[in-house]
Amino acid sequence: MSRHAPVLVGSLVAYDPPPLPASPVDPARTTLYSADELYDSVLAGSSYDDGLDASAYAWSRRPRTPGESMARALHDHAMDEALDRFVDGRRLVGVMGGHAWQRGSTAYEEAAQLGHTLGATYTVATGGGPGAMEAANLGARLAGRPDDLGAALAILTEVPTYHPSIDAWVHVAQAVRDAHPEPAESLGIRTWHYGHEPPNVFATAIAKYFGNPAGGAILLEVCDAGIVFLEGSGGTVQEIFQDACENYYADESSVAPMVLVGATYWTETLPAWPLLQSLARGRVMEDHVHLADSLEEAAALVSQPAGPDF
Numbered sequence: 001m002s003r004h005a006p007v008l009v010g011s012l013v014a015y016d017p018p019p020l021p022a023s024p025v026d027p028a029r030t031t032l033y034s035a036d037e038l039y040d041s042v043l044a045g046s047s048y049d050d051g052l053d054a055s056a057y058a059w060s061r062r063p064r065t066p067g068e069s070m071a072r073a074l075h076d077h078a079m080d081e082a083l084d085r086f087v088d089g090r091r092l093v094g095v096m097g098g099h100a101w102q103r104g105s106t107a108y109e110e111a112a113q114l115g116h117t118l119g120a121t122y123t124v125a126t127g128g129g130p131g132a133m134e135a136a137n138l139g140a141r142l143a144g145r146p147d148d149l150g151a152a153l154a155i156l157t158e159v160p161t162y163h164p165s166i167d168a169w170v171h172v173a174q175a176v177r178d179a180h181p182e183p184a185e186s187l188g189i190r191t192w193h194y195g196h197e198p199p200n201v202f203a204t205a206i207a208k209y210f211g212n213p214a215g216g217a218i219l220l221e222v223c224d225a226g227i228v229f230l231e232g233s234g235g236t237v238q239e240i241f242q243d244a245c246e247n248y249y250a251d252e253s254s255v256a257p258m259v260l261v262g263a264t265y266w267t268e269t270l271p272a273w274p275l276l277q278s279l280a281r282g283r284v285m286e287d288h289v290h291l292a293d294s295l296e297e298a299a300a301l302v303s304q305p306a307g308p309d310f
Contacts, residue, residue: 027074057195094223097132097230104157115139128188134200140186226257
């Protein structure tokens with residue numbers, strides 16, 4: 001009989017679980033991650049490849065033994081519980097958009113300003129990665145300090161992207177963090193499924209998962225104050241309609257605003273808006289979906305009561 005096979009005990013089946021292997025993560029941790037934990041090696045003067053985030057990513061790509069599968073599942077459950085504690089008592093608004101936006105670009109700076117505006121009222125939540133996600137977490141981190149945001153954006157232009165060096169990308173971001181202590185809170189929800197894209201360091205709390213479906217669905221679920229969708233591609237489109245599906249079947253008390261930013265982009269380049277508009281018509285969600293042409297308008301739509309938008 002296999003060491004870990006079910007064993008018949010009377011009329012019940014008892015399962016002898018496999019032992020948990022050594023792993024770079026604690027399957028029973030009780031808190032969300034910090035950027036300092038994930039980038040421990042970089043901040044200590046070594047290479048990203050030697051640190052926790054890279055090690056966990058490499059471990060996630062190994063062929064799974066039963067014990068490793070159990071360890072990953074337990075870890076993700078622990079993340080769920082830690083995230084529940086974090087969101088309790090907070091109102092979260094999501095910002096989603098393209099991961100390839102470079103520091104110094106107009107799009108990046110506008111996303112940072114959006115995060116800055118929303119962060120004055122809400123806890124901003126993103127997918128925790130680079131591009132629009134990093135920009136929104138940066139803006140939220142400096143909420144309430146308008147003079148600091150421009151200076152931070154200027155520093156970050158020194159290293160526009162994490163290619164070819166994650167270490168350099170992190171170091172310049174750390175310089176921004178060191179110059180602006182006492183941040184406002186924001187959240188990143190990331191998975192090691194996309195471990196080739198490093199997490200940004202500006203989210204003050206990071207829920208990091210091994211299971212990719214969990215990460216995306218949970219981000220949509222926790223954003224009770226709504227989600228702003230900036231221009232993006234496949235991942236952003238998926239998130240739009242995943243969120244739309246939840247709102248489609250929700251009752252009035254559970255529907256959260258959806259704001260797509262960029263009329264030309266979402267009606268012509270990637271025409272998600274006409275389908276979303278048709279899907280919402282006649283449903284409870286109808287007054288909660290919006291198309292905005294500016295980030296200022298988007299921020300206002302998230303904050304105002306529902307009303308006709310067609």
